[in-house]
Structures are given as C-alpha cells and as structure tokens.
Amino acid sequence: MSKKKIFVAVTNDISTDYRVHKICNYLISKNYEVTMYGRVLPNTINVDRSYKIVRKKHFFNHNFLFYAEFNLRLLFTLLFTKTDVILSNDLDTLPACFFASRFKKVELVYDSHELFSEGPELQGRRFVQNFWRTLENYFLPRVKKAYTVSQSIVEFYHSKYQNNMGLVRNIPLKKDVLEVEEVSFPTENKTILYQGVLNPGRGLKPMIKALHHIDDLDLIIIGYGKVEEELKEFVVKQNMQHRVHFMGRVAREKLFNYTKKATLGMVLEEPLGLSFKYALPNKLFDYIHAEIPIIAGRLPEVERIVNDFNVGVLVDDYKPTTIAKTINDLLANDELLAEIKSNQQKAKEILCWEIEQKKLDQYF
Template identity: 45%
Template sequence: MKRIIVSVTNDLVTDQRVHKSCTTLFNNGFDILLIGRKLKNSKQLTRSYKTKRIKLYFNKGFLFYAEYNIRLFLKLLFTKKDILLANDLDTLLPNYLISKLFSKNLVYDSHELFTEVPELINRPFKQNIWKFFESSILPRLNNQYTVCDSIATYYNTKYKTNFYTIRNFPLRDSKQDSTNFPFEINSCKIILYQGALNLGRGIELIIKTMLFLNNTILVIIGNGDIEKELIQKVINLNLENKVKFINKLNPAELKKITPLADLGISFEEDLGLNYRYALPNKLFDYIQAKVPVLVSDLPEMKNIVSKYKVGEVITDRTPKELASQINKILENGKDYYNTNLEIASKELIWEKESKKLIEIFKNLN
C-alpha cells in the first residue's frame, strides 16, 4: 500500500477539499497521512486516515511560514513516504526538496492563484518572494491540478505546465437535513453568505444593500480578518435586526443551515486575478442545498450560473440597484429555480469530479 503524505498550512478541521481528497484516496487503497498545524482552539479530529498537526511558536507572518516549512521539511524527511501531495504554494518548497532528495513523486494542488491574493497585491516585496518560489518550482512539476479552468490556463500559459482541473464540488447530499436559526426570522426571506470574512468578498456591499430591502434578513456565517469591522458597520447603519452573524461552523453543521436560505450570495470583487478567477466552495454548497444564487460578474462563477440556470449574475453593484435585483429573485421564489437546481445538484458533485483525482494518482509521471 503506497503512503501519500498530504501537506496543508491550516489546522485540518474545515478544509473540505483536502478532507474529500484524502478520503477518496484512502478509499482507493492509499495509506494517507495528512499534516497540518495545531492552533489553540483546534478541535479534535476523527478521520478514517491518519493525521498529524504541528504546534508552532509563530502563527502569522514571515516567521510562521519559515517555521512551518522547516518543521514540515523535517517531518517529511524522517517519515515513510511514497508520494507527496502539496496543497498550495506555502507548502510546496519542502515537498519539492524532499521529492528530489528521495526521488519520490510530487503532486501539487493549487487551491488558488496564491501570488495574486489581495493580501499580496499591495505588498510587492512579499509577493515577489512567493513569485520566485512559484516560477522556480512550477515549471519542474509533472503532476498538478487546480480548482478551475481559468487558473489552469493561467499556469499552463505562463509556465508551460500541464495543470488539470478538479473543481471543489461537495459530496452528494440526499438527506437535506435542516435545523433552526438561533434567532427569530418570522416570515422574513433569508439571504445567506457563508465563508471567510475577508476583504474583497463583497460583504460590505450586501450589508449596505440591506438598507433597501424589507422583510429580509442577511445571515453571515464565518470568521475572518474584517469580522469586527463588519459588525461595527452593521451597528453604525442600525441594521442589527436585519443582519445576523453566526460563527464559523463545521461542514456538517453548515449543511443543516444552508437549505434554510432563500438566496445564497457570492459577491467577490475583481481585486486581481485570484478573485477574478474565483470559483468559491459556497457556490456549490448553495446549489447542493437547492438554494438559488446571485454571483459577481466574474468568468468562472458566471459560467456556472449561466450554464445551469441556477440563479442570476449581478448587473449593477450599487446598493439600491442590487436590492432591486435581489427583490426580483426573492419574489420569484426558490421554486422558480428548483428544476435547474435539482439537475445541477446531481451533476456538480465530488463523487463524479473525484474520478479525475484517482486518474492522476494512478498515472503519475
């Protein structure tokens, strides 16, 4: 049985893509060890495959990346391995070095255009360091895949690579269990945002838009860098009764909340190539829960919505006009999109997409 060591920089709990990949590979006869990091509030894990979390002294900035990569290198150095799977650019260097030292196959999963994230765009020094690693290693890889066609095309054009696309679809959910919100909703319509509370996600826009929507509640589920600022904005606009925050939930808990929504939103802004090519997990989670969507006019999201007719694309990002578009969707109701959502929810699933993953690992170069 071949041992695959999988590397990430998060604490493993909420990374659905990596968990699905590890489970798929484990179920197909591979011995899996997933390595991440341990945080103060990390929850206990129960997985069918092996996991290891590394406790660090530093948890942000340059020192975090330096410490984690050194510790990861040492862990990989002294652990049995047959195949290495690096997730994103921040785990690639130690995996690449070990693959060369031991002549082992290295597989790379790029979850995003790492060097084009908003946190790096205005920090050219840091961005150039990551670009150096990217340009030095990617052209030398033989086995790689990413989350959407646009990113695959970007890498293949820039570095003459051969990236495949494995989209981050959810597992098929036939149960559709649901729970109740921890607040009164009465007869209000529910707009749902689920995901990271970071810059560029369009969360500020939907909060402002709530000023022009009646009998509607915006539910924001998640945590992130701008969480405090968003809460303060809601208070400043006197929207406490119309905007509700729920802390980040694990995937099982989130699946029970999502079907309660009348509309799921993904309002990413065009802040560089990483967001322009975004194909967020939440879009497919909404579809799987049979919730119509409203998304930014960006190529990957627009393509899904246009192809499957499961919602609408934003036509005007001013709050008043956006509210008018939302009202029309809510007036149509979920039933208007139900047939198309049913079709899409059966097609856009991990059970189908993961076949590409198995092909890659059974035919490594």
C-alpha cells in the same frame, strides 16, 4: 500487499478544509494509507477522521515568520517520515514538499486551491507578492503532476509555464449532510446566506448596505476570518445589528444543515486581484446542492456556472442599490424562483464530487 503511504500537507484549518478531506477519503478508497499534516489554530474544531492527523503548534501564526517556520518543520518531518507520495496543498506548503520529494526520490502531487501569488491580500504589497511569484516561477515548471480549481487558473498557469495543470473543481458530494441536526436562524425573516472565510473582498459590506433597500431579508454570516471584528463594527455603524447575524464557525460536518435553511445564497466576491477574478468558490456549489437561488457577481468562472445551469441571477455591479434591486426582483418573481430550484435539482446530479473525483485517477 502493504498499502502505499501518502503524506498530505496543508496550512489551512483541517477541520474546515473540506476539499482536502474529500481528497483524503478518495485516497483511502484507492488503498492509500493517509497522513494529513497541519497546524494547531486558535479555536479550531477537533475532528474524527478515517486517516491519521498530525497537528503542530507553531510559535508564529502570521506573515513571513509563520511560512518559514511551517516549511522548516514540515521539511524536517518529511525527511523522517516514510512515504511513497507527497501531496502539497497550495504554494505555502510547496517548498518543503518539493525538496523533500527530491531528496527522498518520492512522487510529488500539487493541488493549487487558488492563484496564490495574485491573492487580494497581496495587492499593493510589491515585495511580498514578488516573493510568492518567485516561488511559483521556480517550482511550478518543475512539478510534473498538478491540478487546480478553475479553468481560468488552469489557463493562466499554462500560458505562463506550459505546465499542463489539470482541473479538479471543489464540488460537494451528492449527500453532503454528514451529521443531521435540527438548526435554526435567529430571525423569522427571509435570509441571504454568506458562508466562508471572512476576508476582504467577499462583498459583505455592499451586501450589508443593500439591506437598507430590502424589506424582510436578513443576512446570515457563517465563518470566521481576519475582518470579522471589522465587519461587526461596520454592522453597528450601519445600524443593522437586528438584520445581520454572525453565526461563527460551524463544522463542515454540520454546515449543510444551515445552508439548506437559507432563502438565498450570495457569491459576491469582488475582482480584487486575479485570484478572486478567476475563483470558483465552493459555496457556489454548496448553494446549488442546497437548492437555494444564488445572487452572484460577474466573475468569469462564477458567471459561467450560473448561466450554463441557470441557477441564480447576476448583479451588474457591486453598488448596494444594484444588489438590492437584483434581490428584490428575484424575490418578487415566483416563477423564476421555481425554475431556479428545478434547475438546481438537475445541476447537482452533474456538479457532484462523485463525478469530479474521477479526474484524480490520473494523478494517483
């Protein structure tokens, strides 16, 4: 019997979107023949995967023209590609995937990585935000199979559309060291790690300011994004060049080698819009699996995990002095640090992709 074909569409960087990679591997285990469709991005990392990857170079890489070009190219590709199922990742791929699925009469599954229309970059941009809300209003009630990354987003969409969206969190595999490599940080001090996209609202500026009130702790930043240069300039203004270290982009296959080297992990996303407020960042679970205590803000989904599993401490607000005091108190409490590490060892046996991926069986 021939394998069923599935076409997976994503605008993110294929080399670093580990959620999509894990789901593709799950689909292969279910005997699907997987084709992942994405785009060529500047400085992207070439990857060797067990599924076919198609990357298109675009004339436009930002704003409305990019989304229009991407969806037109994607729609054209889908119409001339034989597939049994289409998996759309996020709202920015959904228009082409939806109409292609209707035209070809094939099944559509939708994976919402975030509350797209409520993202921080859309706050204060009424026209743009209303455009994405209009797309959600049209498509989401019509998509029969859909899941997302946090319970708060599930509840938001269900209250708005009564669409019974499912929950599949972005959790690491138990054995997430894909390539073992000896790595080091450019400092002898203790370290607090931020890993992820460098966009507004990630708590990095308050954390940089907090370093003025903490001795012998450096900030390690792994990732890239639109505010990278702005953050580097901010570091210079704060005279923190010797305490803040930008490590750039690291391939997901090697990332865990760095994560486990850190002393602490930060999840200080600020509630800039409902998308951030309801977020459940995958780095939270990465830190748990690496057994590094977490410093986190009081976002409902993050707070739930930190409190339910006792894997870190929460800051009461984002003032640099508050962050600094929380960190200093934790680092001075050896008993609490040991308790957190013990709790993380237990938590990662529960919060693992091997268990979470079973929820996908109802969609594929």
